[in-house]
Amino acid sequence: MTASSPEENLLNQPLYLPNGSALRNRLAKAAMSETLGTYNNHPTLKLVELYRRWSASGIGLLMTGNVMIDRRALGEPGNVVIEDETDLPVLHQWARAATGQGAAIWVQLNHPGKQSTKGLNRSNLAPSAVPFRKDMASLFxxxxxxxxAEIEDIIQRFGRSAAICKKAGFSGVQIHGAHGYLINQFLSPHHNRRTDEWGxxxxxxxxxxxxVYREIRRQVGTDFPVGIKLNSADFQHGGFxxxxxxxxxxxxxxxxIDLIEISGGTYEAPAMSGGLKETKKASTVAREAYFLEFAEKVRASINVPLMVTGGFRSAAAMNAALRSGALDVIGLARLLAIDPEAPGALLQGQDSAQRVRPITTGIKQIDKMGVMEILWYTLQLKRIASGRDPKPYESGLWAxxxxxMKSGWGTFRTRRTRA
Incomplete structure (x- = not known):
């Protein structure tokens, strides 16, 4: 698509959120786990470089990836943790890397619950003691x-972390309630088998x-945007x-809530990467977005701003989705890991020269788990954060x-920092 005038490209329209704050356009970078923190979970200047490059593209909103609220509960080695004000100077630089160029930047706050690999944390908690499926039990x-008491502590931690983000100059926060992490676990009847007030x-x-939402709102006030990433479904038997x-x-x-991002799936059923049959119907292929049909159902009864992430490739499909009124924000993730300048082209009505492709190793057991959709793209983010360009055709097996190797070393180093 090439728009004949800027007015015809709906991606350029600003969006006003319920609390009165505004996004400069309808393009957002959805969260991807950067793991660019230190092994004792402090933010680094590589995050500043990464987000400075993305914000220079003209994008409206940047969601950070997987910032944890508790150093005892990590999802991966290298996660940033915000639980006190120790890192305020670097956090301020991170926020300014985006806001200084006109982009909004929201911190995605998360707790992994059970979804953390063996050996990284001293123990993992969840709503109920439900194991992973058999072929993943060796990893989790x-x-x-x-x-x-632990549940109440976690709720308080979400609020405290959000308040620190506000103080550091971030534009908002997003609660991670999708993809099988703790909040998603509480929502899922498969993972949450409690019979008390929490299940x-x-x-x-x-x-x-x-x-969690009310505690965050209590600590940040009404003028600070709070959003959530939520599964349309878990695509898992007995799940959400x-x-x-x-x-x-x-x-x-x-x-x-100010903005709801719709996604889907978990590590055990990774719909967010297009890995399920449900996401590959002819209508989905034609419209590109994996979760657009569900967004249409939501929009029929709710006016809260909606963001849909997953599957979008072309400016034409993005504009068609916006024109339908089913959503308000287009979420991009993997495309920005291989083409950090893609928003600039899309805002001109042009497609990126890069195309997201399936990442495989050729080893069936590994590819079935869907982990390459995280590991391969994380390596591309590290290249950008080091001032280099991504490698769109890098080998999946090599990655x-x-x-x-890095994960094993990272787990060892992380455990050593707590010894």
């Missing part, structure tokens, strides 16, 4: 059930995410369904071997 240990019915399973997702979205909208 069975978690222990969280106590009521046993859809209403009780929603209590945790609503408590579309009906439950819709009810959760209604509850969050009533509570005052896996390199990541495996």
């Amino acid at each position: 240990e069975t978690p222990r059930e969280a106590t009521t 046993g019915s859809p209403e009780k399973r929603r209590r945790f995410v609503l408590a 369904t579309e009906q439950e997702s819709m009810a959760t979205i209604h509850a969050l909208a009533e509570a005052g 896996f071997a390199k990541s495996l």
Whole structure:
């Protein structure tokens, strides 16, 4: 697509959020896990460089990836943790790398729950002690059930981390409630088998995410944007369904959430990378976005701003989605890992020269797990953060071997920092 005039390209339109703040256009970088923190979980200047390059593209909103709220609960080696004000100077530089060039930057706050590889944390907690599926049990240990006191502590930590982000100059925060992490685990009847006030019915399973949102709002006030990334469904037997997702979205909208990003899947069923049959229907292929049909259902009854991430490739499809009114923000992730300047072209009505492709190693057991959609792209982010260009055609097998070595060393180093 090449727009004949800037007015015809809906990507250039600003978006005003419920709390009155504005995004300069409708393009957003969705969260990707950078793992560019130190092994004792402090932010580094590589994050400043990475986000400076993205913000220079003209993009409207940048979501950081996987910032943890508790140093005892990491998702990967190299996660940044924000639990006190120790790193305020670097956090301020990170925020200014985006806001200084006109982009908004929201910190994605997360707790992994059970979704953390063996050996990284002393132990992993979850709503219930439900193990991973058999072919992943060698990588992920069975978690222990969280106590009521631990649940209340986690809620407080989300609020505290958000308040620090505001103080550091970030534009907002996003709660990670998708992809199988702790909040998603509380929402899922497969992972949450509790019979107390935190589980046993859809209403009780929603209590945790609503408590997290309210605590964040209490600590940051009404003028600071708070969004959430939420699964349309888990695509997992006995998991979080579309009906439950819709009810959760209604509850969050009533509570005052500013932006809902729709995604789907978990590590055990990775729909977010297009890895499931459900995401490859003819209608999905034609419209590109994996979760657009669900967004249309949401929009039919809720006016909260919606962001859809997953599958978008062309300026034409992005404009068509915006024109339909089903969503308000186009989320891009993997494309920006191989073409950090892509937003500049899209805002001119032109497509990126790069195309996202499936990343495989050729080893069936590894490829089935869907981990390459994280590992390969993480390596590209590290290249950009070091001032280099990405390698769009880098070998998947080489990336896996390199990541495996780095992960093992990173887990060892992380554990040593706590000894």
